[in-house]
Amino acid sequence: MKKFFxxxxxxxxTVLPVVVLADDDDGNGPGTSGSAVEIKNPxxxxxxxxxxxxxxxxxxxxxxxxxxxxxxxxGFRYVWARGDVAEVKKAHDIILWTVVGATIILGAYIIxxxxxxxxxxxxxxxxxxYVELVDRQT
Numbered sequence: 001m002k003k004f005f006x007x008x009x010x011x012x013x014t015v016l017p018v019v020v021l022a023d024d025d026d027g028n029g030p031g032t033s034g035s036a037v038e039i040k041n042p043x044x045x046x047x048x049x050x051x052x053x054x055x056x057x058x059x060x061x062x063x064x065x066x067x068x069x070x071x072x073x074x075g076f077r078y079v080w081a082r083g084d085v086a087e088v089k090k091a092h093d094i095i096l097w098t099v100v101g102a103t104i105i106l107g108a109y110i111i112x113x114x115x116x117x118x119x120x121x122x123x124x125x126x127x128x129x130y131v132e133l134v135d136r137q138t
Contacts, residue, residue: 057109
């Protein structure tokens, strides 16, 4: 089985460049068009700040239903435990780690939002904390 995957991997590595360079837009084959190569950015975000924000929004969007399902599942585990201490402990641990995960995910989102607001404020040059500090010193 390992040999099959290794041979498949080697085959893909050797055939893929040929397939990718099979034809150019002008139909004369690879590298004959004489035009410059243009690499398009597949990421829609113009800068790192927006890219991180987009990634965190995706994570929060995907994680929220999962967190809800895990809390419901832990509730069922409580019901199914019927007083068994070990099963109640498992249900309690599921809820605990679900809440910890939710805290980490939402905390990361909030921290990113605060950093984004700070960066935008510094870009605009209207930092109120700096203005208040200068006013106190004068």
